[in-house]
Amino acid sequence: MNAPRELGDGQGEPSAPHQPVHAPRPMPAAMLEALMARFGDRCSTAMALREQHGRDESPFDVPPPEAVVFAESNDEVAAVLALANAHRVPVIPYGAGTSLEGHLLAVQGGVSLDLSRMKRILSINAEDLTVTVQAGVTRNQLNAEIRHQGLFFPIDPGADASIGGMSATRASGTNAVRYGTMKENVLGLTVATPGGRLIHxxxxxxxxxxxxxxxxxxxxxxGTLGAICEITLRLYPLPEAVSAAVCSFESIDAAVRTTIAIIQMGVPIARCELLDAHAVRAVNRHDKLTLREAPMLLMEFHGSEAGVAEQAATVQEIATEHGGTGFEWATTPEERTRLWTARHHAYLSALQMKPGCRAVTTDTCVPISRLAESINASVEEVEASGLPYFIVGHVGDGNFHMGYLIDPGIPAERETAEGLSARMVARAIALEGTCTGEHGIGLHKQGFLLQEAGEGAIDQMRALKRALDPNDIMNPGKIFL
Amino acid sequence: MNAPRELGDGQGEPSAPHQPVHAPRPMPAAMLEALMARFGDRCSTAMALREQHGRDESPFDVPPPEAVVFAESNDEVAAVLALANAHRVPVIPYGAGTSLEGHLLAVQGGVSLDLSRMKRILSINAEDLTVTVQAGVTRNQLNAEIRHQGLFFPIDPGADASIGGMSATRASGTNAVRYGTMKENVLGLTVATPGGRLIHxxxxxxxxxxxxxxxxxxxxxxGTLGAICEITLRLYPLPEAVSAAVCSFESIDAAVRTTIAIIQMGVPIARCELLDAHAVRAVNRHDKLTLREAPMLLMEFHGSEAGVAEQAATVQEIATEHGGTGFEWATTPEERTRLWTARHHAYLSALQMKPGCRAVTTDTCVPISRLAESINASVEEVEASGLPYFIVGHVGDGNFHMGYLIDPGIPAERETAEGLSARMVARAIALEGTCTGEHGIGLHKQGFLLQEAGEGAIDQMRALKRALDPNDIMNPGKIFL
Incomplete structure (x- = not known):
């Protein structure tokens, strides 16, 4: 943008995430009775279940929701919302529980509304390349069920998330550089409004x-405006040919410069992932691979046989110009699967590099021309801190994740990691990027969203929230305060 | 969707557009004085200028706005909105004046806020493939200014519309099948809110x-929620190779089946346009071409030399299987330009087939598997009516336009055309499509939007409007009532 950003220019001290305030809005007995009457044993107040629904990968420690309800139909979702709205009690839609930024935490108490049993694929239209699914269908389930029709759904966050949850967090993954994110691939929704009405x-x-x-x-x-019940998605024909390749570089910078050139040449690359030397070392150990332990691009090409060969040749030439070496092809499905499985294991693999550790991960996205600068500065800071770390990135989109490995028993390590993360996010905003490419705001990034969007845009968001959820029952306390 | 649509199932009598009610909210003298004081001769009440800003291609006859103000900066836009908000006077943002559905008409009086002088390109980032422009920049201007950097912006509604207007109507055009619409290609905005605040x-x-x-x-x-002042867009590298082709078919059905097969095969076709025999005849006469006067696909392929050749071979094979004949290539830029210019002239060319006529055009989009059915039924109805007509379609997207040629001196002809259009739109909705693929709702399709979206979704839209524009000053009376 030309004009300076109103409050959103990334100036000033980066805000560290604050511990969320637990301000429960207790559920009246009448509401619990009504839920029990309608849902029977699909409404539970068992502590183990509540605790399982009240935590995620985020660092926050908040008491669990008061009850968990398993909905099995749109009407049941709408009924829970109508009841909660009448009693002004929070509802937190729950899919596969794989979110990372505290989205599911019951900071104001209430009901966790579990949609994981709504896992029917309602209609597949192969001619139109569309499918309509219930919110609890997971991405792997969907792909397993459409593969025999020659179709696939490309959005792949690391976890086997639900399509409802992926829609709610605007998820993406490794294929976004070619196929876009959930934003580009959701055609329509059925949503239960807080008033308990189903809209399309x-x-x-x-x-x-x-x-x-x-x-x-x-x-x-x-989940702050309504509960997504059904989703109509775009699908894609399985490509005729697929080929994957790895290539090593002397520096992250060289790998990123290669990526920029690939994008600028208009090569329709399907996946373009960066792993730093630490991430490569981790997946080598975990998946018994022998990749060179240097910054690496892991790439995939989709198209016709000839098209894939041509893309690959162009990319190999670009990589070589930037000092890329050890270009290796994975042409069989087995080899490809092995590489991509290793990539999807990067997070778990990294955890095993430091026994007993946890990872503080963060997620920023910048214009691709600022990516090397953004990564290099973050590397410099983490090297100075002494914390072990790893980097994986969907670099074709300018999106990367840094994972800081901390000992959960040493609070100072978490503080260091959060501080590093805060500086990295503030830098992304200053470089005209965003505080989150794909994980969302949740509880963790509320301060950063304010820095990025500015008070004016946040006020608009607040006005939308008040308009669609006047009693603030839908996942309250998330995104903005 | 699986569930029946609440009120949106396309049942019942199609609603014909009603003549909009002219319910002016007069501008207080103090507001006009304030505008004059700030804008001088850039605020005008001259009737010729007001009339020019108060009509578009739609059939409606509404008195013009009370004044026209030419803004030259974001701050000026914000100042007009703040003033209008204080006086509860409508503001209608105006770009190139090329909208088709009555978007610009001053049904409640007020000010036409002309942004056409805001035509600076603020920054081009070739590495990131992004550009930021002021709202008054037109698509042709933008492409002329970025071509030398090897870049282009693909969205091409027929007219040389402004980027602000294209954003406001979610425009698309012939390249959408490959590059998406404005929805996919706007990265960010600077917007003046009705309160006169600039947000990003x-x-x-x-x-x-x-x-x-x-x-x-x-x-x-x-234009109903705020005034778009600046737009950050995605750009694309100019393809290394471009090739266009025409192919004739015995029937519209065969042309559409060919299109479906192309999309299903995953051929990354850049443009795939249908012209019916009437449209071909019209462009033949207007542009002195000798195309076979039968249903025709006009296609374009972007990529590497080899990639384009391969796509074209695949498509030729598919077309031949569906009885396509007369496959002809336009390989030189001059030939290509001639064909695409003819395509963009289709509307004007058709008007010249019946001297003194006007065209009632409409715009629907359906899942591609329903496209042939949708077009064939509309053709049957228009043939029975005796009105001359033509069809052009972005068929790769399932989007087509029908133009009914009427004598403006014979009201019965307009009524017939509006009736045909209404049936066509109702059919699109019943076939799980939309009442407008790219022209927008404006005044013309308010009834259809209600049919399509249902009362529940319209209520959500109304709530959003009230939340962001509580005094209803932004282009009031449009989209929904």
Whole structure:
């Protein structure tokens, strides 16, 4: 943007995440009775279940929700919301429980509304390349069920997340450089509003100019505006040919410069992932690979046989110009699967490098021309801190994750990691990027969102929240305060 | 969707557009004085200028706005909005004046806020493939200024619309099948809110999960939520090779089946346009071409030399299987330009087939598997009516336009055309499509939006409007009532 950002220019001290305030809004007995009457043993107050629904990968420690309800239909979702709205009790939609930024935590108490049993694939339209699923369907389940029709759904956050949750956090993953994120791939939704009404957004048409884009408003709203019950998605034909390659570089900078050149040449690369030397070492150990322990690009090409060969040749030439070496091909499905499985294991593999550790991970996205600068500065800071770390990045999009390995028994290590993370996020904002490429805001990044968007845009978001959820029952206390 | 649509199932009688009610909210003298004081001769009440700003291609006859103000900066836009908000007077943002559905009409009086002088390109980032422009920059201007850097912006509604207007109507055009619409290509916005505050949405990063997607809420909001001042767009590298082709078919059905097969095969076709025999005849006459006067696909392929050749071979094979004949290549830039210029002239060319006529055009989009059915039924109806017509379609997206040629002196012809259009739109909704693929709702399609979205979704839209524009000053009376 040309104009300076109002409060959003990344100036000033980066805010560290504060411990969220636990301010419960207790559930009246009448509401619990009504839930029990309707849901029977699908409404539970058992502590183990509540605790399982009240934590995620985030560092926060908050008491669990008061009850967990398992919905099995849109009408049941709507009924829970209507009841909660009447009693002004919070509801937190729950899918696969894989979110990372505290999205699921019951900071104001209430009900965890588990949609994981809503896992039917409602209709597949192969001619139109669309599918409609219930919110609890996971991405692996979906792909398993459409593969025999020659179709696939490309969005792949690390975990086997639910499609409802992926929509709610605007997830992406390794294929976004070619296929986009959930934002580009959700065509329509069925949503239960806080008033308990079921509405439909979008259609099965590939595009539309019909009114406000409610679909895109719910995608990424983190359960704060309504509960997503059904999702209509775009699908893609399985490519005729797929080929994967790895290439090592002397520096992260060289790997990033290679990526920029690939994108600028218009090569329709399907995946372009960076692993730093630490991440390569970790996956080598965990998955028994022998990759060179240097900054590496892991790439994939989709297309016709000839097209894939041509893309690969172009990329190899670009990589060589930037000092890339050890270009290796994975042409069989088995080899490819082995590499990508290793990539998806990077987080777990890294944890095993320091026994008993936890990882503080963060997620920023910058314009690709600022990516090397962004990563290099973060590396310099973490090297100075002495904490072990690893980097994986969807670098074709300018998106990367840094994982700081900390000993959970040493509070100073977490503080150091959070401080490093805060500096990295503030830098991303200052470089015209975003505080989160794909993980969302949740509890963890509320201060950063304010820095990024500015008070003016946050006020608009607050006004939208008040308009659609006047009693503030939908996942309250998240995104902004 | 699986569940029946609440009120949005396309049942019942299609609603014909009603003549909009002209319910002016007069401008107090104090406001006009304040505008005159600040803008001098850039604030005008001259009737010719007001009339020019108070009509578009739509059929409606509404008195013009009370004044036209030419803004030259974000601050000026914000100042007009703040003043209008204080006086509760409508403001209608105006770009190139090329909208089709009555978007610009001053149904409640007020000020036409002309942004066409805000035509600076603020920054081009070739490495990141992004550009930030002022709202009045037109698509042709933008492409002329970025071509020498090897870049282009693909979205091409027929007219040389402004980027601000294209954002406000969620425009697309012939390249959407490959490059998406404005929805996919706007990264961020600077918007003046009705309160006169400037806010920024999005960033220059290619993706983000940071809070509500305000960008996508303003894109397609038709000036009813705020005034778009600056837009950050994605750009694309000019393809190494481009090739265009035409192919004739015995029937529209065969052309559409060919398109479906192309999409299903995953061929990354850049443009895939249908012209019916009437449209071909019209462009033949207007542009002195000798195309076979039968249903025709006009296609374009972007990529490497080898990639384009391969795509073209695949497509030729598919077309031949569906009875396509007369496959002809336009390989030189001159030939290509001639064909695409003819395509962009289709509307004007058709008008010249019936001297003195006007065209009632409409715009629907359906899942591609329903496209042939949708077009064939509309053709049957228009043939029975006796009105001359033509069809052009972005068929790769399932989007097509029908133009009915009417004598403006014979009211019965307009009525017939509006009736045909209404049936076509109702059919699109019943076929799980949308009442507008790219033209927007404006005044013309308010009834259809209600049919499509249902009362529940419209209520959400109304709530958003009230939240962001409590005094209803931004282009009031549009999209929904």
């Amino acid at each position: 957004t979008g259609s099965r048409a590939r595009k539309s100019s019909a009114g406000y884009d409610l679909t895109r408003l719910y995608v990424g709203s983190e | 949405t999005g960033s220059r990063a290619r993706k983000s999960s940071a809070g509500y997607d305000l960008t996508r809420l303003y894109v397609g909001s038709e």
